[in-house]
Amino acid sequence: MAYTPQYGPGSSVVAENRRKQMNPSISLQKMRDVTDEDIVLILGHRAPGQAYPTAHPPLAEQGEPDCPIRKIVTPTPGAAAGDRVRYIQFADSMFNAPCQPYQRTYTEAYRFRGIDPGTLSGRQIVECRERDLEKYSQELINTNLFDPALTGIRGATVHGHSLRLAEDGMMFDMLQRCKLEGGVVNYVKNQIGEPLDKKVNVGKPQDAAWLKANTTMFHSLVGTSYRSDEEYVEYIKRIHSLRTKYGFMPVE
């Protein structure tokens, strides 16, 4: 029987945005053009132009054991080359950032291969082979999943997602990895807080109207309130009820 994933419940704009981000048949909207070299600088795992350090020899040279699963699963380019596993981590402001940790993990799991996402309340990390990571990071930064002011690329000291925004609309960052300069956001440090030799421009922050229309977060004060989406409330009530009854009388 053919199965069509629904991705998520809800009739609000937030629910629709969540589905759009998760659904791999809908391509993400390209918003900016941060180059490969700039991504490498922000990530801070290797110098631009440097060869990828390896964790093991390429699979082709290594001699794979006879394994039916390995015959089914094609290795990603990074795995085939034996790259190291590296990461990118994001913090998303609660003031209508376009993405948020759980949403990121779902989205990445639907769209990318060979990843290990880690979801926390205020940050989300994704680990994978280095060259795959750079490719995925491009997609995470250059599309509508990212806003220069409200999304932070933060490998460590991520504090800020739940704080009030600064006067200029930037999310608090104790390491000030990025600055708003002349209307555009420039990264001046890499994701762990080491100063960069050159600034990396990640573009103009989106305006409040765009953020409200494109966020995947409910917020009763600055965005769409959760209670306004009756379908979502009904869904969560059903899940809660089943969880509570399960083990005693798991029937609806």
Add this chain to the structure above:
Amino acid sequence: MVQNQMTDASYPQVRIVSHRLLKPDTVESLLVRLVAIQGIRRIIMNGPSIPATVPYGPARGTENPHTDRRSITVGDEEIELRVQVGTFLLEVEKEDIIPLIERACEEVFVNFPYQVQQGRFMRSSPTQVDHAKYGPGADSRILGITDPSAKTGPTIIQGYK
């Protein structure tokens, strides 16, 4: 008890909360207006910390240049800001100067909303840590306004008395 003198003196307290975290220039411009008002006993500025060095991660210990961690001048004193200020707690001598504080806020916070609230916001008796650090005869004005683990004390701005 000597330590509890602060509790007995029921000075009115005020909390100013801006809806945005403030830049040092804005903090300076509000403080300059506040110190001109007679009858403010103590001011505490709260907000998330901006450390001098990177506190966690692989870059731990390296310098942390940050444009919002800098000195501001209030009265004749230089104040080294170590936090991004989001809240001011004030203790005043009389309630009738609160409208003056509200007026100062009105002048400074023009681009975003703010709230001025009245209540009890400062610690009113010494904690164990205060007792260990300052001893039983500590100046009651100092309690609750600096972090007992901090190496620096409060800034004293010469007032009108």
